[in-house]
Amino acid sequence: MVSASRRVKPDDVPDQIERLHQHAPLTDVHVHPSLKAYLFERNLWRHFWSGKAWDLSRKVAWASSGRRTTCKRELFSDCRLIRYAASLFVPDFRRLLEGSLFERTLEMMGALEREIGRRPDRVELARSAADVITGGSPPFTDFGRALLARLKALPMLVDVTHCTPEARAAVYAELGGERPIMASHVGVARHNRNPYNLGDEEIREIARSGGAVGVIFMTYWLDSSHPKDGLASSWRTIEHVHDVTGSWDHIVLGSDFDGFTDPPDDLRDSSSMGRVTGMLLERGVPEDDVMKILGGNAQRVLQAGWR
Numbered sequence: 001m002v003s004a005s006r007r008v009k010p011d012d013v014p015d016q017i018e019r020l021h022q023h024a025p026l027t028d029v030h031v032h033p034s035l036k037a038y039l040f041e042r043n044l045w046r047h048f049w050s051g052k053a054w055d056l057s058r059k060v061a062w063a064s065s066g067r068r069t070t071c072k073r074e075l076f077s078d079c080r081l082i083r084y085a086a087s088l089f090v091p092d093f094r095r096l097l098e099g100s101l102f103e104r105t106l107e108m109m110g111a112l113e114r115e116i117g118r119r120p121d122r123v124e125l126a127r128s129a130a131d132v133i134t135g136g137s138p139p140f141t142d143f144g145r146a147l148l149a150r151l152k153a154l155p156m157l158v159d160v161t162h163c164t165p166e167a168r169a170a171v172y173a174e175l176g177g178e179r180p181i182m183a184s185h186v187g188v189a190r191h192n193r194n195p196y197n198l199g200d201e202e203i204r205e206i207a208r209s210g211g212a213v214g215v216i217f218m219t220y221w222l223d224s225s226h227p228k229d230g231l232a233s234s235w236r237t238i239e240h241v242h243d244v245t246g247s248w249d250h251i252v253l254g255s256d257f258d259g260f261t262d263p264p265d266d267l268r269d270s271s272s273m274g275r276v277t278g279m280l281l282e283r284g285v286p287e288d289d290v291m292k293i294l295g296g297n298a299q300r301v302l303q304a305g306w307r
Contacts, residue, residue, distance in 0.1 A: 112125075113125060144167070144170070145170070145174060148170075148171065148174045148175065149174070152175070152178055152179070155305075155306050156305065156306065157179075157180065157181075157182050157301065157302070157305035157306060158171060158175065158179070158181055158182065158305075159181075159182045159183065159184045160181060160182070160183050160206075161182075161183050161184045161185055161186055161214075161254075162196070164195065165195050165199075168198075168202060172202070172205045172209075175209065177208060177209050177210075179209070179210075179304070179305050180209050180210040180211035180212070180301045180304050180305045181205070181206050181209040181211040182206075182211050182212060182214065182301060182305075183198055183202075183206060183211075183212075183213050183214060184214040184252075184254045185214045185215075185216040185254030185255070185256045185259075186198055186213065186214065186215075186216055186221065186254070187215070187216055187221040187222045187223075187237055188200075188203065188213075188237050188240050188241065190240050191222060191223055191224070191233070191236055191237060191240065192221060192222060192223055192224045193224070194221065194224075196221060197221060198213065200244050203241055203244045203245060203250075204244060204245065206250065207244075207245040207247070207249075207250040210301070210304055211250065211301055211305075212249075212250045212251060212252045212297050212298065212301050213241050213250060213251060213252070214252045214253060214254025215234055215237045215238050215241070215251065215252070215253060215254060216254050216255065216256050217230050217234055217253075217255040217256060217257070217263065217264060217267045218230070218256050218261045218262065218263065218264070219233050219264050220261075220262070222234065222236070222237050223236075227264070228264060228265045229264050229265050229266040229267075230263070230264025230265075230266060230267045231264075231266050231267065231275060231276070231279050233264075234267070234276065234279070235279055235280075235283060238251055238280075238293070239283075248285065248289035248292055248293060248297075249292060249297060249300075250297065251292075251293050251297060252293065252295075252297050252298045252301070253276065253293065253294070255267070255270070257269055257270060276294075277290065277294065280293060
């Protein structure tokens with residue numbers, strides 16, 4: 001029995017599904033990418049219409065090969081119509097009808113591995129349970145690491161907004177405090193436990209780098225209850241970053257106005273910025289620190305990172 005307080009309303013279902021997919025090791029225990037790779041040389045990272053597209057991104061797939069080979073041979077042998085259709089649309093389908101079933105299965109597995117080898121940045125072959133349980137896909141690609149190494153030598157800031165938690169961790173480790181890190185428009189996990197938002201240790205990592213956290217104004221990210229007004233939620237987030245870092249020096253504003261977003265009722269556009277300033281003053285933030293939040297911190301980080 002589900003109590004009324006815990007019952008999921010229809011309007012809450014999309015958020016619940018998104019949250020589950022972000023955290024769960026999403027797995028499909030019966031799919032056939034090897035058959036498509038063998039017969040059609042299909043890329044595993046592309047969508048193909050077959051009733052419903054199946055997307056390999058961020059998923060673990062248990063690929064079935066052997067039994068499907070046997071079933072297809074029986075189907076082609078027993079049904080003349082299917083055999084005729086296959087002769088028209090399946091390149092060299094007769095390979096399934098000839099020779100050892102074991103050899104055909106090995107060929108399918110080989111075709112699957114060849115397709116994986118074509119794009120190792122998009123698909124990875126798990127060779128043990130540990131490969132799946134400890135990660136499934138790498139948190140950061142070789143290209144990403146090479147890019148970060150290049151960024152170290154260039155006058156550029158690195159912004160971890162829109163990175164996965166794993167990718168953000170890789171950025172912190174790779175940069176090693178060599179330059180400021182930005183999270184330009186985010187919330188905090190303390191008030192909304194969404195993977196998009198920063199945990200307390202991440203906030204400290206950014207502060208240690210000399211970077212800053214840009215507080216987004218959109219309440220979808222700031223507060224799990226998604227209130228219509230945003231000033232209170234913005235303050236709670238600003239206050240939390242201050243409490244975690246012990247300073248006002250690592251807080252900037254990242255409104256996300258005009259970003260296909262739904263602004264809060266009390267912060268509709270840039271004309272509402274005076275309300276933010278008034279809120280900071282009313283909450284007791286010293287004027288010098290208000291100036292930092294309104295732009296001083298951003299200028300400091302830019303000067304340190306864009307060198």
